[in-house]
Amino acid sequence: MENITRSVYGSNLQTALLLNLPVTIPANSTLNEKLTIEATSFITATDRPAMKYATIGNGGHRLVVGPNNIGVPEPIQHNPTDASLFNHLPFVLRAVSNDLVSNERAKYGLRRIETHDGTPYIAYYLKRLNYAGVTTKLDYKTVLEGQTTTTDFIPNNSNLFPQPPALSNTGINVTTGNYVAASASIPFNMSPSEVQELLNVANIIYGDDNYAIISEIALCSGVDKLITINAGSGGAFNFNEVIATQIVSFISSFFAMKFNNSGIDILLSVGATEPMFLLTPA
Numbered sequence: 001m002e003n004i005t006r007s008v009y010g011s012n013l014q015t016a017l018l019l020n021l022p023v024t025i026p027a028n029s030t031l032n033e034k035l036t037i038e039a040t041s042f043i044t045a046t047d048r049p050a051m052k053y054a055t056i057g058n059g060g061h062r063l064v065v066g067p068n069n070i071g072v073p074e075p076i077q078h079n080p081t082d083a084s085l086f087n088h089l090p091f092v093l094r095a096v097s098n099d100l101v102s103n104e105r106a107k108y109g110l111r112r113i114e115t116h117d118g119t120p121y122i123a124y125y126l127k128r129l130n131y132a133g134v135t136t137k138l139d140y141k142t143v144l145e146g147q148t149t150t151t152d153f154i155p156n157n158s159n160l161f162p163q164p165p166a167l168s169n170t171g172i173n174v175t176t177g178n179y180v181a182a183s184a185s186i187p188f189n190m191s192p193s194e195v196q197e198l199l200n201v202a203n204i205i206y207g208d209d210n211y212a213i214i215s216e217i218a219l220c221s222g223v224d225k226l227i228t229i230n231a232g233s234g235g236a237f238n239f240n241e242v243i244a245t246q247i248v249s250f251i252s253s254f255f256a257m258k259f260n261n262s263g264i265d266i267l268l269s270v271g272a273t274e275p276m277f278l279l280t281p282a
Contacts, residue, residue, distance in 0.1 A: 003252050005078045010248030013049055013221055023049055023244075029083045031055065031220065031245040035125060037112050041243040043223050051248045051270075053109060053126045053220040054188060059087025060216025060252055073215065075252035083247060085216045090123035091194065093201040096232035100124070109222070109242035113232050116204050122232050126220065126242055129186060136184045136271070143177035153180055165277075176276060183271030188217065190264040195257050202257075212257040218247040219270065 009029050016023045022045040033039045043049065061073040076086065091108060092100060099122050100108070108124035115121070138153040190198070195212075202212035222245040229239045255264055 003075075005080055005082075005250040007078075007082065007247050007249065008080045009083065009246040010051070010221065011080075013246065013248070017048060023047065025244045025246065029246055031084060031088075031110060031125070031247070032243060034084050035088075035110055035112060037110050037125075038225070038227065038241055038243050041225060041227075041241075043244045047223045047244075049221040049223050049244055049246070051219050051221045052129050052131065053222055053242060053245065054129055055085065055088060055110070055126050055218050055220055055247075056091065056214045057085035057088045057216045057218075058211060058213040059085060060250075061213070061254060073254050075215070075254075077252070078216075078250040082250065085218055085247075085250070087216075088125055089198065089205075089212075089214075090125045090201055091127050092124040092197045093121045093204050096120050096122055099232060105239065109224075109240070110245065111229065111239060111241065113230065120232065121204065126222075126245065129188065129219075131186065134184055134186060136182060139181045139183065141179050141181060141273075143179075178276040179273050180276060181271060181273040183269050185267040185269055186219070188264065188266050188268050192261060192263045195261050195263055198257050199261075209258055210256075214253055214255040214257065214264075217251040217253050217268075219249045219251070219268065221246050221248050 009026075012026075013023060015021075023043060025043065027033070030039070031037075032041070060076055060078075062076055063071040064074045065071050078086075093116075094100060096113065099105075105111070105124075107128055109126035109128065111122065111124050113120050114123050138155075140151050140153040142149045142151070198212045198214075199209040202209045205211070220242075222242040224240050225243045226238055227241045228236050229241070230236055249270065251268060
């Protein structure tokens with residue numbers, strides 16, 4: 001089972017951006033539509049959506065009973081045509097009289113008012129990622145007897161002046177398992193206070209903070225748009241919302257937040273790999 005599933009919507013966005021074409025957002029492909037948040041706000045022909053957000057859920061696993069009747073979590077893989085997580089969790093769920101303050105709200109998006117057990121709450125379903133210090137890199141992956149060794153790939157003169165490989169016309173030509181990769185390591189983190197917010201989310205929705213499990217993470221693209229929103233407890237204010245929010249990649253995970261109260265600090269590798277067609281006579 002793949003740990004990461006790329007979505008066709010991310011591929012569509014990537015193709016448009018590479019060709020410098022206007023980005024088209026198909027109907028029924030955004031989290032704005034699913035969550036009814038700025039669902040009818042459309043990007044312009046000059047907008048360039050970027051993958052700079054994350055959303056989380058607790059529906060990306062099932063429990064399987066193994067030897068000695070011990071239950072273990074098993075990931076559930078997404079299809080590339082899926083446009084949302086199996087079960088989204090908001091990062092924050094606050095009473096309308098206790099909303100996040102302005103600098104705290106700036107970290108989140110996909111804000112809406114929703115009701116649980118007859119009580120209205122303010123939910124935030126998207127978190128902005130911090131790319132400070134993130135750079136792309138090129139790697140060369142050498143595979144030998146099942147072991148992979150990674151070295152930096154630095155183009156040289158032979159890459160500018162490649163020579164056709166000499167192939168056998170009598171034997172069988174085989175390829176190596178080597179490949180090159182272009183990647184960037186994106187930090188995904190949750191502070192202890194953010195963990196407490198998620199435990200509070202589970203208590204409100206389920207009445208039990210054991211449901212504060214992150215078993216699916218999605219990296220999302222979108223466009224920031226300043227809008228005026230309902231404060232929830234009277235009045236309104238400007239909020240930097242995210243529109244045209246699409247999932248680019250699904251990532252399987254398993255964090256039982258009740259036992260990760262010190263927080264999460266992981267790196268998510270994104271990019272692309274290409275096999276090396278180093279043909280040698282067999």
